[in-house]
Amino acid sequence: MVFNSLTFVLFFAVVLVLHNLPLPWSVKKLNLLIASYLFYAAWNPPFILLLWASTVVDWLVARQINLQPTERRRKAWLIVSLAVNLGFLGFFKYGKFVLSNWQALMHAIGVEYQPPDWNILLPVGISFYTFHSMSYTLDIYWRRVEPIPKLFDFALFVAFFTQLVAGPILRTADLVPQFMRPRRANASQLGWGLALMTLGLFEKVVLADGIFAPAADAVYGAKDALGAVDGWLGTLAFSGQIFCDFAGYSTTAVGAALCLGFDIPNNFRVPYAALGFSDFWRRWHISLSTWLRDYLYIPLGGNRRGNGRTYVNLMATMVIGGLWHGANWTFVAWGTLHGTYLAGERFVKARTAHWHWPSGIAFKLLLVFLTYTLIDITWVFFRAKDFASAGDMLGAMFGLHPAAAPLLPTIRVAEVIIALGGMLSTQWLMRERSLEGVVARAPLPVIAAVWTFMVVAIVLTQGNGSSFIYFQF
Amino acid sequence: MADEDWLRGTMARHTPRGLERPVPRVPWMRILGIVALTATLTVAAWEIKMRAVGLHAGDLGDEPAGWSVERRKVDSGPRDSIVLVGDSRLLFDTDLSVWERLVGQRPIQLALAGTNPRPFLHDIAQDEHFAGLLVVDISETIFFRDRVGLNEHLLDYFKNESPSQRLGYRLYASLSRYLAFLEPNYTPLTLLERERWPERIDPKDAPYYDPWKLSETFDDRQTAMWYRIEEPGFLQTHARLAWNGFQGKPVAPEMVAKVVATTQADVERIRARGGEVVFLRPPSRDPLRSNEQKRAPRALTWDRLLRETGCFGVHFEDYSEMQGLELPEYSHLSRAEVPRFTERYVRVMRAHVPHLAALARAHGIDPGP
Numbered sequence: 001m002v003f004n005s006l007t008f009v010l011f012f013a014v015v016l017v018l019h020n021l022p023l024p025w026s027v028k029k030l031n032l033l034i035a036s037y038l039f040y041a042a043w044n045p046p047f048i049l050l051l052w053a054s055t056v057v058d059w060l061v062a063r064q065i066n067l068q069p070t071e072r073r074r075k076a077w078l079i080v081s082l083a084v085n086l087g088f089l090g091f092f093k094y095g096k097f098v099l100s101n102w103q104a105l106m107h108a109i110g111v112e113y114q115p116p117d118w119n120i121l122l123p124v125g126i127s128f129y130t131f132h133s134m135s136y137t138l139d140i141y142w143r144r145v146e147p148i149p150k151l152f153d154f155a156l157f158v159a160f161f162t163q164l165v166a167g168p169i170l171r172t173a174d175l176v177p178q179f180m181r182p183r184r185a186n187a188s189q190l191g192w193g194l195a196l197m198t199l200g201l202f203e204k205v206v207l208a209d210g211i212f213a214p215a216a217d218a219v220y221g222a223k224d225a226l227g228a229v230d231g232w233l234g235t236l237a238f239s240g241q242i243f244c245d246f247a248g249y250s251t252t253a254v255g256a257a258l259c260l261g262f263d264i265p266n267n268f269r270v271p272y273a274a275l276g277f278s279d280f281w282r283r284w285h286i287s288l289s290t291w292l293r294d295y296l297y298i299p300l301g302g303n304r305r306g307n308g309r310t311y312v313n314l315m316a317t318m319v320i321g322g323l324w325h326g327a328n329w330t331f332v333a334w335g336t337l338h339g340t341y342l343a344g345e346r347f348v349k350a351r352t353a354h355w356h357w358p359s360g361i362a363f364k365l366l367l368v369f370l371t372y373t374l375i376d377i378t379w380v381f382f383r384a385k386d387f388a389s390a391g392d393m394l395g396a397m398f399g400l401h402p403a404a405a406p407l408l409p410t411i412r413v414a415e416v417i418i419a420l421g422g423m424l425s426t427q428w429l430m431r432e433r434s435l436e437g438v439v440a441r442a443p444l445p446v447i448a449a450v451w452t453f454m455v456v457a458i459v460l461t462q463g464n465g466s467s468f469i470y471f472q473f
Numbered sequence: 474m475a476d477e478d479w480l481r482g483t484m485a486r487h488t489p490r491g492l493e494r495p496v497p498r499v500p501w502m503r504i505l506g507i508v509a510l511t512a513t514l515t516v517a518a519w520e521i522k523m524r525a526v527g528l529h530a531g532d533l534g535d536e537p538a539g540w541s542v543e544r545r546k547v548d549s550g551p552r553d554s555i556v557l558v559g560d561s562r563l564l565f566d567t568d569l570s571v572w573e574r575l576v577g578q579r580p581i582q583l584a585l586a587g588t589n590p591r592p593f594l595h596d597i598a599q600d601e602h603f604a605g606l607l608v609v610d611i612s613e614t615i616f617f618r619d620r621v622g623l624n625e626h627l628l629d630y631f632k633n634e635s636p637s638q639r640l641g642y643r644l645y646a647s648l649s650r651y652l653a654f655l656e657p658n659y660t661p662l663t664l665l666e667r668e669r670w671p672e673r674i675d676p677k678d679a680p681y682y683d684p685w686k687l688s689e690t691f692d693d694r695q696t697a698m699w700y701r702i703e704e705p706g707f708l709q710t711h712a713r714l715a716w717n718g719f720q721g722k723p724v725a726p727e728m729v730a731k732v733v734a735t736t737q738a739d740v741e742r743i744r745a746r747g748g749e750v751v752f753l754r755p756p757s758r759d760p761l762r763s764n765e766q767k768r769a770p771r772a773l774t775w776d777r778l779l780r781e782t783g784c785f786g787v788h789f790e791d792y793s794e795m796q797g798l799e800l801p802e803y804s805h806l807s808r809a810e811v812p813r814f815t816e817r818y819v820r821v822m823r824a825h826v827p828h829l830a831a832l833a834r835a836h837g838i839d840p841g842p
Contacts, residue, residue, distance in 0.1 A: 001635075001637035001641075002637070005637060005638075005641045006641050006644040006645055006648070007637045007638075007640045007641040007644065008637075010640075010644060041636070042635060042636050042637035042640075043635045043636075043637060044633075044635060045636065121633070149476055150476070153476075177480050180476045180477070180480050187501060187502050188496045188498075188501050189496055190501070191501020191502060191504065191505050192496045192497060192501060194505065195501075210662050211662070254494075258494060258496075263493060263494040405674070405675070406673045406674045407674065408673075408674070409666075409670070409672060409673070409674050409678070409679045409680055410670045410671060410672050410673050410674075410679075411665065411666045411668070411670050411680065412666070413673065414670075415662075415666075434495075436495045436496070436497050437497075439497040439499065440497035440498055440499065442499075444499065444500070444503075444504060447499060447504055448504050448507040448508055448511065451504065451508045452507075452508050452511045452512050452515065455508060455512040456512050456515045456516060456519075457661075459512070459516055460516070460519060460654070460660055460661050461660055461661070461662060462655060462657065462660060
């Protein structure tokens with residue numbers, strides 16, 4: 001079920017009540033596990049079997065890795081875990097992509113191959129929970145953690161509903177220790193948790209779905225050539241939509257976990273205020289970028305094997321990160337662009353290490369503007385359905401169709417500019433601050449007024465319970 | 474004990490990233506109380522305002538999940554059920570209770586505003602469970618085109634609807650019985666967008682000229698024109714304006730041939746199972762009607778469809794009792810006219826379609842001459 005639905009409101013109220021009843025901790029954990037499975041099964045009940053399979057295999061394999069006396073045998077068991085997890089992911093997410101590319105390749109060499117129909121539904125959140133679960137066997141293999149004593153705790157770690165389908169992608173050490181001892185939110189945690197949930201739902205329902213999505217959808221769904229103003233507005237609107245959608249989910253997840261007494265890490269930290277691309281990836285989808293860093297980039301050698309290899313590792317990590325988002329070459333292009341940006345930034349930094357860069361606000365603002373603009377170019381590949389559409393959009397943005405008729409009505413233009421302006425200035429102002437710090441210093445009437453505004457806006461905007469964009473990944 | 478050992482070992486090696494999240498030191502429960510009170514009062518004030526505008530609690534809205542509830546009835550009900558597919562005319566202009574009184578069975582309402590009925594006709598034709606009577610509404614400019622229109626993805630939604638969406642709709646419908654403001658046409662953002670702003674695009678494409686709220690929906694998707702559209706005034710004038718006279722390109726003869734062929738295939742499939750298909754052309758009036766005639770002349774579309782499919786059809790122009798009905802915005806009947814029109818067309822169908830006559834007799838209703 002999605003957070004922005006009446007079903008979730010009812011579900012969460014029941015979970016919250018059950019979690020606060022005077023029951024033994026083991027019973028409360030059982031409640032959470034059952035609730036998490038119900039949360040997942042509410043999309044498509046049969047897919048719960050995949051979640052169970054992934055859980056059982058990784059738990060058993062992790063124990064086997066730990067028992068093996070030799071590195072070779074440990075590695076063999078690790079491969080079993082990776083094969084099962086990546087096998088699920090490959091079959092459900094990349095099967096059609098591989099077959100259609102194989103068909104194109106065969107066609108190119110003169111062999112006509114007709115692939116079978118591949119109308120398989122993608123299990124929601126599969127990319128998240130397979131990474132989530134895989135991190136455990138990898139941590140065991142690298143001796144970062146001991147095998148979790150109880151399957152029950154591991155199952156809850158994999159399935160905990162708050163971050164099950166769209167992250168943050170957690171590590172064993174982030175969450176499992178919290179299951180070992182009774183946890184319940186105190187009044188302050190409950191209040192702050194509810195406030196975070198409100199903020200997250202406001203971002204999703206009001207900003208992403210209510211304001212940004214209609215403009216982005218209209219521009220990216222346009223059949224005729226677009227002018228530069230519409231092209232940029234649509235892409236900027238998408239930059240707002242994807243941030244508010246995904247950060248909205250993560251903030252709601254953090255808030256929901258906190259209401260139950262659990263702490264999960266932030267997944268975003270005002271990414272559009274980034275001063276460069278490495279800074280952006282320290283602020284955007286933090287749990288994925290750190291996962292890729294720890295389980296891919298560093299094992300590939302990171303920056304320890306010379307300059308050339310570092311660039312290769314950087315690019316490989318970002319390309320795989322792009323492909324993680326979706327089975328389409330446009331996502332590969334998105335990852336490649338980010339890899340290129342990161343490599344370019346690294347190159348420039350290395351060559352200008354001795355320079356004295358200005359440190360004033362104007363220069364920082366310029367860097368933020370440059371970074372955000374170049375990130376927007378990457379969003380074109382993320383949002384467009386194919387390269388032809390991406391090319392059309394870039395052409396529009398760079399003024400190839402000066403005579404094109406305007407597309408977005410005045411009110412949508414105004415909505416996007418106002419909402420985006422608000423979002424970007426807030427991110428700039430929050431660059432060196434924490435939300436907790438700002439709230440702690442705010443007068444009580446201001447907190448109450450802002451919170452009320454968000455609640456009322458969510459209730460009156462209603463929304464259509466649309467899925468979060470990242471569920472499809 | 475094993476847990477504690479594991480915990481000590483893990484914590485010794487790791488600094489978890491998220492543990493012990495700071496919580497701002499403010500009186501959260503007091504603030505929560507203030508927020509609950511002020512938010513409730515604000516929403517209540519909005520509810521009062523929306524009722525003053527003319528919205529009603531009990532209007533369930535036409536949600537995809539509500540349509541899916543009805544679509545499931547085709548498979549869970551008797552094989553000889555009566556199913557209605559079409560666009561907004563059949564949806565607004567039909568009284569399901571009148572049908573029930575005249576033939577003893579309540580039809581399943583699957584018509585959809587602004588939507589070509591052909592994919593839904595095809596869907597029912599593919600459904601092996603169905604062997605009843607399918608009534609298909611024909612608005613020629615919608616039926617004889619490729620574009621599906623507003624509910625293009627509804628069949629996908631229906632096939633993939635999740636348990637969560639089903640439960641969510643039940644909760645939404647329950648709330649709608651008590652709250653009037655749950656109306657997507659009257660959210661603050663929608664109202665803002667529908668103001669008449671200085672426009673950078675062709676003003677006719679601006680949200681101001683979109684069709685606004687026209688109808689109310691109740692249980693079983695019984696739909697009727699919203700009373701504010703029936704009253705002379707701004708909303709009625711706007712509703713008339715939104716149709717833009719149904720202007721557009723004429724329907725191409727090739728398109729007609731294609732549509733008739735696919736419809737014929739679907740009709741034959743339903744007949745092969747013992748079912749039947751009937752067409753209905755509900756009324757419209759000038760200035761829409763003359764434009765419809767220009768774009769899709771009856772001889773080219775309606776007459777040919779009936780001739781080649783061999784189906785019976787009721788065209789409002791052919792029956793004196795269906796003339797002179799009140800159509801406040803030219804395209805749909807007023808609420809008061811709906812039972813009268815339904816009774817008239819059902820009586821005609823009952824007299825000509827053996828399936829309906831038999832159904833009526835089975836329910837102890839005299840189908841008449």
